[in-house]
Amino acid sequence: MTAAPGTAAGAGSGELAGPGDLGWAPAGPAGIDPSVCETVEQIVRAVRDGDDAAIRTLLVDLAAVADTAALLYLRERLYATR
Numbered sequence: 001m002t003a004a005p006g007t008a009a010g011a012g013s014g015e016l017a018g019p020g021d022l023g024w025a026p027a028g029p030a031g032i033d034p035s036v037c038e039t040v041e042q043i044v045r046a047v048r049d050g051d052d053a054a055i056r057t058l059l060v061d062l063a064a065v066a067d068t069a070a071l072l073y074l075r076e077r078l079y080a081t082r
Contacts (some may be wrong), residue, residue, distance in 0.1 A: 032069055036062070040074045047078060 039062050046054040060068065 010033055011021070029069065029073055032073055033065070036070045039065075040070065040077055044076060044077045 039058055043055060043058045043062065059070060060072070066074075
């Protein structure tokens, strides 16, 4: 199996693309714009930090560009942080 660009060899969907202690985000699913994936990761960090103001701002940004795949990715990432 060949690793997808930006992922560690053998990393699958939802797995870290690099060392976990560096705070690297998992590779986003194919077909989702990288900027949308970054916004999702920022939302996940804001939720983890309890930053309500940032969550609201980022959700407005995401709502402007989100499709079903992006929303499902956000859900996956939020549950993965538990």
